Amino acid sequence: MLEPMTRVRIVSRAPRLEQVLQRLYRLQLLQLDPAVGEAEPTLTAMPGDAEREARADELRLLIARLGGLLELAGPSPTIGEASVQAAQVAAELDAIAPRIESLATRIDELRTELAVLPRYLEPLRRLLPLVPELAELDEQQLRALRLDTVALVLNTSDDGLVEGLRTALLELVGNRFELVTTRVDADVVGCLVVVAHDDADAVRTLLGREHVRHLPLPERYERLSFHGAVSAMEARLRDLPNDLEVATTDLQELLAPRAPAWAAARSRLLAELAQLDAVEQLGATARTFVAAGWTPTAKLRLLRHELELAASEEIAVEALETRPGVEPPVLMRNPAPARPFEFLVRLLDLPRSGSLDPTMLMALFLPLMVGVMVGDIGYGALLLGLSVFVRRRFAASPVVRDLTRVFIAGSLWAIVFGFVFGEALGDLGHRAGLHALWFYRGGKDAVEPLLLFSLAIGAAHVVLGLLLGLWRSALERRGGELLERAGTLLALGGTFGLAGIALDHLPGGALVPAVAAIVVGVVLVIAPGGALGLMMGPLSLIGTFGNVLSYLRLAAVGLASAYLAIVANQLGSLGPIWLGVLVAALFHALNLALAGFSPMIQALRLHYVEFFSKFYEGGGEPFRPFGERAPA
Amino acid sequence: MQHGLMALGAGLAIGLAALGTGFAQAKIGAAGMAAIAEKPELTGRAILMVAIPETLVILGFAVAAMILVLL
Numbered sequence A: 001m002l003e004p005m006t007r008v009r010i011v012s013r014a015p016r017l018e019q020v021l022q023r024l025y026r027l028q029l030l031q032l033d034p035a036v037g038e039a040e041p042t043l044t045a046m047p048g049d050a051e052r053e054a055r056a057d058e059l060r061l062l063i064a065r066l067g068g069l070l071e072l073a074g075p076s077p078t079i080g081e082a083s084v085q086a087a088q089v090a091a092e093l094d095a096i097a098p099r100i101e102s103l104a105t106r107i108d109e110l111r112t113e114l115a116v117l118p119r120y121l122e123p124l125r126r127l128l129p130l131v132p133e134l135a136e137l138d139e140q141q142l143r144a145l146r147l148d149t150v151a152l153v154l155n156t157s158d159d160g161l162v163e164g165l166r167t168a169l170l171e172l173v174g175n176r177f178e179l180v181t182t183r184v185d186a187d188v189v190g191c192l193v194v195v196a197h198d199d200a201d202a203v204r205t206l207l208g209r210e211h212v213r214h215l216p217l218p219e220r221y222e223r224l225s226f227h228g229a230v231s232a233m234e235a236r237l238r239d240l241p242n243d244l245e246v247a248t249t250d251l252q253e254l255l256a257p258r259a260p261a262w263a264a265a266r267s268r269l270l271a272e273l274a275q276l277d278a279v280e281q282l283g284a285t286a287r288t289f290v291a292a293g294w295t296p297t298a299k300l301r302l303l304r305h306e307l308e309l310a311a312s313e314e315i316a317v318e319a320l321e322t323r324p325g326v327e328p329p330v331l332m333r334n335p336a337p338a339r340p341f342e343f344l345v346r347l348l349d350l351p352r353s354g355s356l357d358p359t360m361l362m363a364l365f366l367p368l369m370v371g372v373m374v375g376d377i378g379y380g381a382l383l384l385g386l387s388v389f390v391r392r393r394f395a396a397s398p399v400v401r402d403l404t405r406v407f408i409a410g411s412l413w414a415i416v417f418g419f420v421f422g423e424a425l426g427d428l429g430h431r432a433g434l435h436a437l438w439f440y441r442g443g444k445d446a447v448e449p450l451l452l453f454s455l456a457i458g459a460a461h462v463v464l465g466l467l468l469g470l471w472r473s474a475l476e477r478r479g480g481e482l483l484e485r486a487g488t489l490l491a492l493g494g495t496f497g498l499a500g501i502a503l504d505h506l507p508g509g510a511l512v513p514a515v516a517a518i519v520v521g522v523v524l525v526i527a528p529g530g531a532l533g534l535m536m537g538p539l540s541l542i543g544t545f546g547n548v549l550s551y552l553r554l555a556a557v558g559l560a561s562a563y564l565a566i567v568a569n570q571l572g573s574l575g576p577i578w579l580g581v582l583v584a585a586l587f588h589a590l591n592l593a594l595a596g597f598s599p600m601i602q603a604l605r606l607h608y609v610e611f612f613s614k615f616y617e618g619g620g621e622p623f624r625p626f627g628e629r630a631p632a
Numbered sequence B: 001m002q003h004g005l006m007a008l009g010a011g012l013a014i015g016l017a018a019l020g021t022g023f024a025q026a027k028i029g030a031a032g033m034a035a036i037a038e039k040p041e042l043t044g045r046a047i048l049m050v051a052i053p054e055t056l057v058i059l060g061f062a063v064a065a066m067i068l069v070l071l
Helices: A014-027 A050-073 A086-130 A141-143 A160-173 A197-209 A226-255 A257-281 A297-310 A336-348 A358-373 A378-394 A398-421 A449-475 A478-503 A506-549 A554-572 A575-612 B004-038 B040-052 B056-071
Strands: A005-013 A031-033 A147-154 A177-185 A188-196 A288-296 A315-320
Touching: A005 A014, A005 A188, A005 A297, A014 A050, A014 A257, A014 A297, A031 A257, A050 A086, A050 A147, A050 A226, A050 A257, A086 A147, A086 A177, A086 A188, A086 A226, A086 A257, A147 A160, A147 A197, A147 A336, A160 A188, A160 A197, A188 A197, A197 A336, A226 A288, A288 A297, A297 A315, A336 A358, A336 A398, A336 B040, A358 A378, A358 A398, A358 A449, A358 A554, A358 A575, A378 A398, A398 A575, A449 A478, A449 A506, A449 A554, A449 B056, A506 A554, A506 A575, A506 B056, A554 A575, A554 B056, A575 B040, B004 B040, B004 B056
Parallel strands: none
Antiparallel strands: A005 A288, A005 A315, A031 A288, A147 A188, A177 A188
16 A cells, blocks of 8 residues: 655744754654655755855764774664764774774785785796796896896797797897796686897887787896796785785774774764755745655654654744645555565556555565475475574575565465375475365376466456556546446456357357357447547457466476376486485476576566566655655 | 377367467566666566466466366
8 A cells, every 4th residue: 555645844943943854853754755846936045054054064974984894893782872972982092093094905905815825926937937947046146147038928829929929028128038928728828038248128028019028027026036936926925815805804803892882972963964965945035944755644643743742832833835736755554464466566666656555466476486386385384494593594684584474475376276286396295195176287187277267367357457457547537448447347348258169168148248248349449549549449458368378487397397296206207225315406406496486577577578568656755754764 | 180189189279379478588587687686676567567467378278278178
């Protein structure tokens, strides 16, 4: 159901502004809209206040700083004193920030080193055996020999590139160089060029011109011999995890004791900032301020009472007439068992204000359809167990809570239809003597009743949708739509009549009324559209018949699930028992995974496409009360 | 022979319909995922769009089931 909303105007003396905004923030019952507009010509915007703006800027900065620190600290409970001052928080942050920044920088540097060092180490390790004479010489010794080395990494899988480099070096310095290469992996070649010191600059210029990535060693390894550098890097890589852990622990020890109080301070500062920002939505006269917005009609008395307490009776809360063309915001409020399904309705679109909220109907039909498709006591029980487990394990997430409630309802219906079809893990129940209350889906004669059952559910669902649409059209006096929906219903009824006669469920005398209903229905569907209706009317009717046929997916998915389970059991009975149990368990697990996913998607589709298209009006704007908890 | 041809027809009815559905869903699904990446609030509508071509395979199933009932 959609909660009826009332537009309200709140007028109070200017000195009461702070208390009123504080109470509104705590109550979370009013969606604030701009109070100044065409309907309120005597109001002006609240006068700009430099002090207020400066305070808001200060709060934004503090909130951002606290947010950054809390992100570093990770999740923590929100515990703190109720009366913490912004200045106090700022002073504390100023005192501690340098230590935190220094530790955070060190952690970043250590992480970078940990990631980068192997990239130097691996090519060097592979190149050293190729230049054993050079590997032991440090920088000074190389200089004494007037030699220079350049390490390179070529990101290529093409060996021709190395030959190209060799040719280019040959052209540049003649034979006065040595190039050794090794493939580090499929796309990376490590290279070491040894040249005369006098040619080194020319070689580096050539490499720069050809966009070859030069790999200078980090500063601390530059003066060592290659062997020394490799040993030093290996030692550093061994030490790095420990250094990183020490720095991380130091940072956490600094942050963890303060984080709960910071989280509390941040949420209080966010509240204060929201109240400062809300002033922009208000209007003013010389001595009063005016707030306007929407509140749930059922909460109007509570809102009035609370605001009178906050403003010591110096306040007027009046309900206003809704202006034509103004859409109230939408707040869905359904009984607890149906509430998890609100999420699924919102997934498509929020219902338009004043339209029908289909959540209750979805809560009734969606699990039933999932149950028809799964239709197995074993799978139903397993899905139920899994849903309860996931619900307990991830209880903190509202989406998981809602989804698991939907799955629990679907699993219960699956167990019910498991008894109807006499299935428990496919034909295992049947083999163990479980008898179907109606028919067994694995049997030879199951196809026809299953198809008819699916079509019956489809016909009932689509007709219900059309009836709801008819009711909405009558309520809103949309004549053309009313005629079209009535015509569709008549034509559909006539077609069901014809099908009943064909299947000998109805007497032959019903033929004339059935044909008459179809003819009248077609005329009613065509009439509102005029000339265009001649084409669109029959197409719309065919679409509705297609909608009913679409419910055959209940049979299709159900049969697929039942036969996969039977195949699992048959495969399980082949070969040794341990292998059979393993294969059967694997197939049943696969089928269970499909049963947890496919029926839900199919049932959702049947609601969104086949059912909602008959009456649902989306496009509502959600109710966003002032004081709604800001995202952490 | 006749039964074999009928069974083959049933298989073709659902198989070709499934191919058609898969072809349509591949294109709609790719576009839907791109749309969701830009606007996550379109998830519901994307599911709806992806699910629309499934009617083809359901009609294929209906034809196949009718053939099997006649077998």
